[in-house]
Amino acid sequence: MSTIGEAGEFALIERLVARLPQGPSVALGPGDDAAVIAAPDGRVVATSDLLVEGRHFRRDWSGPYDIGRKAAAQNLADVAAMGARPTALLLGLAAPPDTPLDWALRLADGLREECALVGASVAGGDVVRAPQITLAVTALGDLGGGPPLTRSGARPGDVVAVRGRLGYASAGLALLSEGRDGPAGLLDAHRRPRPPYEAGPQARELGATALIDVSDGLVQDLGHIADAAGVLIELDSAALPVPAELGPGGLHHVLTGGDDHAFAGTFPPDAPLPGSWTVIGRVAAGPAGVVVDGRPLQAGGWDHFRS
Known part of the structure; x- marks a missing residue:
């Protein structure tokens, strides 16, 4: 059976399920009309994403294992950004019948290992x-009895801080688009993000007033916090983490690049932020928006219907 068409729907499902062990949060896994997931908190955090070939990934750039890791990561990061613990994923897979069976199985491996x-x-x-x-x-995901972290809680006087890599995936995408074969670290960052999942629950413990997963660009995603809270977010470019390996366009990648799934949040000015968080700005009263060194950024960030 070299393709999923040759395997058939039910054999494909059987092969996929065999690669996906169930953890303690799953009371009833694959095999019935629906799964049953434990919800000790009594509330369930839920999020969903679509990934379309040619739009979100290219098979000539990324293998199925990395695509699976990336697909899981961007959803797990959204759960963590609410201050919750991820418990389960559900996957809908649409594919041509000539898709290699091994491609689908390696996709499942990537999903499984990112979930782990x-x-x-x-x-x-x-x-x-x-x-x-x-x-x-x-x-x-499960909130563990705590309040969800939302986008609307930012207050004037808060500091803005980030945890995780910024700009790496964007720099890697630019290299792939140019037909470049390195640096390998940047290409790998595009293929497989590394969200610091623990940052979500940690931010809640540190007293964060708002939090977001940076998936579409730092300025654009902080703009969602600014709009939801009705505040002005002022960023200091000198405080932003811009590694030299990002190249001469590093600051642009950090401000506008998505897909690294770092976390950006607002915190009371006296919050005891550890060194894993970098303060990059402040929240002020004023018209909702984001400025960098006092000026609005003219372009950047991801928009599916604009880009």
Whole structure:
């Protein structure tokens, strides 16, 4: 059976499920009409994303294992950004029948191993025939009795801080678009992000007033916090972490590049932020928006219907 078409729907599902062990949060896994996930808190954090071949990934740039890791990461990071613990993923896979069976199995391996980083499981999903590969991923999480971290809590006087890499995935994408074969670290950052998942619950413990997963660009995503809270966010470019390896366009990548899934939040000025967080600005009263060194950024960030 070299393709998923030759394997057939049910054999494909059987092969996928065999690669996806279930963790303690899954009361009932694949095999019934729906999975049952434990929700000790009594509330469930839920988020979903679509990844379309040619738009979110290219098979000539990324292998199935990395695509699986990336698909899981961007959803698990959204759960963590709410201050929650990820518990489970659901996967919808649409693919042409000539897709190699091993490609689908390696995709499942990537999903499984990214979930393992946070103790979550791939608890079920669906497969369907389609003209191009599309992944629909839903992630679930548990708040552990605490309040969710939202975008709307930022207050004038708060500091703005980030944790995680910024600009690496964007720099890697630029290199791939130019046909470059290195530096390998930047290419790998595009293929497989490294969200600091523990930053979400940690931010809540540190008293964060708002938090967001940086998926579409630092300025654009902080703009969501500014709009939700009705505040002005002032960033200091000199305080931003801009590694030399990002090259001459490093600051632009840090401000506008997405897909690293770092975390950006606002905190009371006296919050005891450890060294893993970098203060990059402040929250002020004023018209909602984001400025860098006192000026609005004219362009940048990801928009599916603009880019």
